[in-house]
Amino acid sequence: MKHYEVEILDAKTREKLCFLDKVEPQATIAEIKNLFTKTHPQWYPARQSLRLDPKGKSLKDEDVLQKLPVGTTATLYFRDLGAQISWVTVFLTEYAGPLFIYLLFYFRVPFIYGHKYDFTSSRHTVVHLACICHSFHYVKRLLETLFVHRFSHGTMPLRNIFKNCTYYWGFAAWMAYYINHPLYTPPTYGAQQVKLALAIFVICQLGNFSIHMALRDLRPAGSKTRKIPYPTKNPFTWLFLLVSCPNYTYEVGSWIGFAIMTQCLPVALFSLVGFTQMTIWAKGKHRSYLKEFRDYPPLRMPIVPFLL
Amino acid sequence: MAAAAATAATKGNGGGGGRVGAGEAGGTRKKKGPGPLATAYLVIYNVVMTAGWLVIAVGLVRAYLAKGSYHSLYYSIEKPLKFFQTGALLEILHCAIGIVPSSVVLTSFQVMSRVFLIWAVTHSVKEVQSEDSVLLFVIAWTITEIIRYSFYTFSLLNHLPYLIKWARYTLFIVLYPMGVSGELLTIYAALPFVRQAGLYSISLPNKYNFSFDYHAFLILVMISYIPVFPQLYFHMIHQRRKILSHTEEHKKFE
Numbered sequence: 211m212k213h214y215e216v217e218i219l220d221a222k223t224r225e226k227l228c229f230l231d232k233v234e235p236q237a238t239i240a241e242i243k244n245l246f247t248k249t250h251p252q253w254y255p256a257r258q259s260l261r262l263d264p265k266g267k268s269l270k271d272e273d274v275l276q277k278l279p280v281g282t283t284a285t286l287y288f289r290d291l292g293a294q295i296s297w298v299t300v301f302l303t304e305y306a307g308p309l310f311i312y313l314l315f316y317f318r319v320p321f322i323y324g325h326k327y328d329f330t331s332s333r334h335t336v337v338h339l340a341c342i343c344h345s346f347h348y349v350k351r352l353l354e355t356l357f358v359h360r361f362s363h364g365t366m367p368l369r370n371i372f373k374n375c376t377y378y379w380g381f382a383a384w385m386a387y388y389i390n391h392p393l394y395t396p397p398t399y400g401a402q403q404v405k406l407a408l409a410i411f412v413i414c415q416l417g418n419f420s421i422h423m424a425l426r427d428l429r430p431a432g433s434k435t436r437k438i439p440y441p442t443k444n445p446f447t448w449l450f451l452l453v454s455c456p457n458y459t460y461e462v463g464s465w466i467g468f469a470i471m472t473q474c475l476p477v478a479l480f481s482l483v484g485f486t487q488m489t490i491w492a493k494g495k496h497r498s499y500l501k502e503f504r505d506y507p508p509l510r511m512p513i514v515p516f517l518l
Numbered sequence: 519m520a521a522a523a524a525t526a527a528t529k530g531n532g533g534g535g536g537r538v539g540a541g542e543a544g545g546t547r548k549k550k551g552p553g554p555l556a557t558a559y560l561v562i563y564n565v566v567m568t569a570g571w572l573v574i575a576v577g578l579v580r581a582y583l584a585k586g587s588y589h590s591l592y593y594s595i596e597k598p599l600k601f602f603q604t605g606a607l608l609e610i611l612h613c614a615i616g617i618v619p620s621s622v623v624l625t626s627f628q629v630m631s632r633v634f635l636i637w638a639v640t641h642s643v644k645e646v647q648s649e650d651s652v653l654l655f656v657i658a659w660t661i662t663e664i665i666r667y668s669f670y671t672f673s674l675l676n677h678l679p680y681l682i683k684w685a686r687y688t689l690f691i692v693l694y695p696m697g698v699s700g701e702l703l704t705i706y707a708a709l710p711f712v713r714q715a716g717l718y719s720i721s722l723p724n725k726y727n728f729s730f731d732y733h734a735f736l737i738l739v740m741i742s743y744i745p746v747f748p749q750l751y752f753h754m755i756h757q758r759r760k761i762l763s764h765t766e767e768h769k770k771f772e
Contacts, residue, residue, distance in 0.1 A: 388722075393723040394723070394727055395723050398725060473725065473726065473727060474727040474728070475726040475727060475728035476727075476728060
């Protein structure tokens with residue numbers, strides 16, 4: 211068995227950073243990254259991007275050295291991806307914030323509203339309902355992060371956590387402020403409106419959860435395989451017939467429900483921004499599906515049946 | 519900030535009608551330019567804009583000579599100022615349809631901040647129209663835009679006089695701070711009137727459970743100049759070094 215030699219150069223300066231000899235032909239990129247970290251401990255594997263061409267795409271961790279188009283002396287180019295943070299950490303932080311922040315407003319903690327309102331409670335049922343819904347939504351997200359989702363990437367750039375938390379925490383505070391305000395005005399059409407909106411919210415939450423479970427079942431634990439999702443016996447998953455990302459469809463639906471229930475403009479704006487972002491993600495995902503699978507169902511749209 | 523942003527560089531020569539590029543300028547021009555029809559349209563657009571801002575410049579000079587003072591000149595150029603500055607919204611479209619190689623987001627930001635100052639501050643708060651700070655930013659914008667639009671015109675015609683290039687990448691050093699000062703002072707002057715009239719503000723309770731305090735918003739806008747202006751300014755300084763030294767080298771080989 212012939213051993214390989216691997217030299218790692220900086221993609222920008224072409225400086226020789228590391229030379230590895232006696233590398234096994236079946237070594238994976240992940241193993242090479244670990245070896246590289248030994249000589250440069252500040253560049254832990256998650257922040258390494260190794261590629262065959264300085265301007266090319268990153269090699270995957272699972273790629274095997276022998277199978278790459280290299281001679282027995284392989285030259286790899288290194289790019290620093292910057293400080294990384296795990297997806298799980300980001301998700302937990304960005305979801306725990308809104309859960310906690312909303313409750314600060316719900317309980318009318320001092321210094322938010324006038325002092326005479328400290329720790330008072332709203333007399334509107336819908337305000338209590340809204341707190342339950344909002345809290346349930348984020349508890350669900352936290353539990354899904356811990357027990358349901360299977361992430362293809364381990365990490366993301368560190369600066370994302372600041373960006374994401376600002377978004378989630380900021381909007382949560384903004385909507386919570388109005389819904390729990392002493393001068394809050396309940397929905398124009400009263401209990402009817404609240405009941406309908408609550409139904410929409412609950413159905414969409416169940417739908418969103420069903421999709422998350424279906425997606426999880428597509429991918430065995432610890433793997434990074436990708437398959438076309440199809441409807442299962444669960445009626446909520448039948449939305450897969452019409453859209454590629456029904457999880458996003460249901461998510462927008464939940465927030466529309468919440469907006470109608472609270473009749474609060476900031477909630478509607480949050481829904482709109484979320485919808486915009488999720489549409490971008492859905493279109494990207496839809497495009498990847500089409501590229502990867504020749505037999506992808508043609509009826510499906512990215513996020514809105516027949517339309518978008 | 520609106521003044522600063524609008525002067526900011528686009529890619530070296532080829533950016534007819536465009537604004538701040540995604541950083542790089544001068545350098546490799548491998549990208550194809552806009553097609554002949556688009557180029558013709560852009561030349562017309564940039565010529566019209568150059569002419570428009572010249573009209574404003576002339577209007578200012580004539581009004582000054584007629585009145586004998588530089589106070590309250592805004593009223594004499596109010597209409598062309600509104601027309602031509604608002605017309606710049608087209609530049610967002612140019613980026614969106616790809617005939618100009620600049621970022622839609624960046625261009626939107628720049629144009630919208632100008633339009634905001636014209637309509638949401640100066641037009642809406644009549645009491646500030648006689649302020650000298652208005653003249654400060656109008657002059658800064660006028661000079662900047664005349665140079666910028668002629669720069670684009672010449673670039674599109676592939677015949678850019680060095681003087682115009684020099685002016686574009688040098689005068690901003692004074693015009694930026696001047697424009698920013700004018701803008702900030704104008705917004706500041708508008709504050710008490712906005713508060714008094716409750717302009718563009720909505721308070722609780724209302725059926726959409728929403729509130730907006732325009733006075734607080736304007737203060738936030740002023741604060742935002744602190745991080746944004748230095749970034750834009752130093753970006754321009756950096757561009758200047760790159761582009762003007764690059765031309766020097768080119769001239770050596772001619």
